[in-house]
Amino acid sequence: MRAVVEKFSLTLSPPSLADQRSDERRLREALAETLGVAPEIPLALLRKLPEVLRAGDFKISAVVGKKEHSWKVLGVYPGEGPEPLALAIDLGSTGVVLYLVDPQRGEVLARHSFPNPQIPYGEDILTRLHLASRPEGLEEIRRTTVEGLAREIRQLVGSDLKRLFYYALCGNTTMTHFLLGLPTRWLYREPYIPAVNWLEVLRAREVGLPGPPEALIFLFPSGGSYFGGDLLAGLYYVGLHRREGLALFVDVGTNAEVVLGNRDFLLACAGAAGPALEGGILSCGMQAAPGAVERVRWEDGRFVYQTIGGERPRGICGSGAIDLLAALFLSGLLSPEGVFRPEKAPERFREIKGEPAFVLADEEETAQGRPLYLTQGEVKDLIRSKGAMFTILRVLxxxxxxxxxxxxxxxxxxxxxxHIDPEAAVTIGMLPDLPRERFRPVGNAAGQGAVKFLLEGGFGELREILQKLTYLEMNVENRFMQLLTGALFLPHTDLDLFPSVKEKVARHG
Incomplete structure (x- = not known):
């Protein structure tokens, strides 16, 4: 495995009457000895090459970038030129994460996250898709996305921008279409066809991203409208396609995306189980950031919570919402049907927005001076989301x-x-009741997959994953609706599916 961008220091034999090879051939042959193949040299660099060779007395450095089946010279310098950098981008619907990478040393130098620049056009993707259905709307979203990315990249990389020779970007199918200005209207109309699945490596400037003129960008391909490059990057990172044993990959974002498989096959599906489980549709919901409640426990007859960074609470993130639901259930303040029992602790309940609400933290405790609470309606939303997640796993x-x-x-x-606690997720019936050591949180697998690609250049592995992949359309699975009903309880109507929870409930009385 080689990184997708490398620098080579070369000492070339100078031309003579006995060696009248062209400057281009001299460089290509020298690089071919290391790369195993002669790289292409763009015209813009050929124009500079004669002067560069002679300015360095034929001692030069060359930066080369990997395409799927070839290499390309991205820069030539007299003497020792700059050490190349690369950037991995996880372009999420809600947030974007950048990883600045030193590909030659195999290190992540910096990480930076920020909200998706498209959010002003709509929190949900459907609103943005509606805007993009008009050519001028699509262009506006494309321009906003590119300008927002470029601004944050310049802020992160600073004066080292001239060293940024390679990008690897992953995102769901809609995000990559927005970035490239590709029509999206057929993505969400049956039979849901993207404009493109696999793009060859492009020049970053074609997309609008900063860096040297010949810098390259690889966009992770999609397997269809609902199987985006972010999911492919995650699978590539965890290596599901190389495992002998059977495993599940679960990515909870705007949707819940699930893949079951091993080295022989990959079966994927997606469903709308994500927003509530991420805390995104709760009145007091927020992303996992400092001040977010990430842990809630029912201990010794009281609720104990923990925030990210130990700060005063500002909101509840997805893992905190799952923990809170589990704690409410174990405390007896929430019935298996998902109905509050305020008579058991009237001091913890208020009427907010015309419905009962459990108050986790009152005004005096929070950073904003407003209570943190969970309403009865939000409990129902969480239960629907967790039920959909469990049912997707079961049907798969x-x-x-x-x-x-x-x-x-x-x-x-x-x-x-x-941040998820598998114990809480099992308690509410979101994840199957398995030995807890089988659950492996992997964080931002998509972003880490993009970093892995920069360090290993796994074009072949990505092709392999797509070839093994089969997509199961959950919307046409009658079995899904049949099984969902039982999953809309805590943890489930069939407690034999959750023996450890059954025992825990009995212990809590």
Missing amino acids: CESLGVGFEDLEEIFIAGSFGN
């Missing part, structure tokens, strides 16, 4: 005739995966 396994007990590992990805 049933479709192959395997049980949860056959799974060696369950990878939990996304910002959600950084």
